[in-house]
Amino acid sequence: MKAIPLTCVLSFTLAAGTSFGQGQVKAGDEALGAFPYDGFERPQACATCHVDIARQYEQAMMSQAYTHHWDEIEYFELALPHAEKEPKVAGVKAGCNGCHAPFSFLAGDIPPKRPSENTRANESVSCDLCHTITGFAGDTPFNYNYIVSPGKVKYGPRPGLVSPHHETRESPFLRSAEFCGTCHNEKSPFDVWVKATHLEWKEGPHGKAGIVCQDCHMPKAPGRSARMGEELPDVRQHLFHGAHDPGKLAGVIEVRIHPEVREAEPGETVKLTATVVNAKAGHRVPSGSAEERMLWLHVEAIDSKGKVYHLPVDAKGFAGEEYTIASATALAYQDIGDIKGIPNFPGLLRDGTYPHLSPGDRIFRLPYFDPKGRQTIAQWNTASLGTDYRLAPLAAVNETFTFKLPQGIPPGPVTVRATVYYSRLVSSVAEFLKVPADESQEILINSHETRFTVLP
Incomplete structure (x- = not known):
């Protein structure tokens, strides 16, 4: 199906702390329990149209952020028991899930059940999480301070597209490195940068040259982003390939x-x-x-x-x-x-x-x-x-x-x-x-x- 421009859809430029959603902006720890599970699409629903993208995503670590064996062991055998006994680090009981099981965090399902229980926490970082993020709160992206606006509107990097299932809006934020930084920068409870991949990029030659995370981890290739969509020269591949590739x-x-x-x-x-x-x-x-x-x-x-x-x-x-x-x-x-x-x-x-x-x-x-x-x-x-x-x-x-x-x-x-x-x-x-x-x-x-x- 050929893409049809949506006259009612505006092209937005996002700044830190802005959101397309209505009402009070909630991000980071303030978003804990703010959105029920049923407010988000399951990845299987997205896969009915976005076939190739879904198959790529299923093989990526993004889809295993909660279920991967080391992540499960680290959370349940180290982080969770430590949070229960040491007040200084108590926040990790919920906070780990802000990036590893976002739907669980946003639904307040803390701690989530183990992956063997096959709850929605197992969806890890799924399609509807990324495509309903509209910005981040504050000056620096870190510690899951993304702003999410679940619903029928899905945000993507391209203007003027239509879908039979949802409304589509362009979001320049999804094209930015700051989008990735909301989870790929992290401060410990002791105010120490323990993950700073986005900040390292920003301070380095790639950041200064405008080469963003997506250029390496989501390279462009000709293809269709959806089964009914037209052939495009520059579809972002959802490989997310990194240290496990x-x-x-x-x-x-x-x-x-x-x-x-x-x-x-x-x-x-x-x-x-x-x-x-x-x-x-x-x-x-x-x-x-x-x-x-x-x-x-x-x-x-x-x-x-x-x-x-x-x-x-x-x-x-x-x-x-x-x-x-x-x-x-x-x-x-x-x-x-x-x-x-x-x-x-x-x-x-x-x-x-x-x-x-x-x-x-x-x-x-x-x-x-x-x-x-x-x-x-x-x-x-x-x-x-x-x-x-x-x-x-x-x-x-x-x-x-x-x-x-x-x-x-x-x-x-x-x-x-x-x-x-x-x-x-x-x-x-x-x-x-x-x-x-x-x-x-x-x-x-x-x-x-x-x-x-x-x-x-």
């Missing part, structure tokens, strides 16, 4: 390594420099739930007889660097014991265990600390942050490695391999909480080899 992870970080000399004798020292570049992401890497992510650089040398030598990174001496150099013994996450009522809980291995993580590897991370100064993966329990040693967009860092050649190293070529690996959740935490292994697996991001020769 192999294609997005592959090559997101680039690495190159070179030796200072091409020839050396046994006993001499060879200095190598690895350049690590965030050449693909418009925000820092890792971003989002950075408290639980692992990204590291592993360097090893292989001599002409096949013997492997692990090369630890040369320390730079900045404050907090100890959190960026892998350790086989350092412990962290002791607040899990507080939350779960385990007396004298010693903590878990800070960096976990992985096939290609060795003591001395460089870790790119932003440490989160609880009120007692201990490293935590509980973003709601974050009272302070450590040194931010993540990779900024289009930025490079140089890491050096000093290899003192053994006296008995055989002559011939030495291959040096620099590899960047990633894990979505620290393996020690995953094992302790019985999170399925796919969430904490080691993922190859990129690798590069160089060579030098050992002289006889």
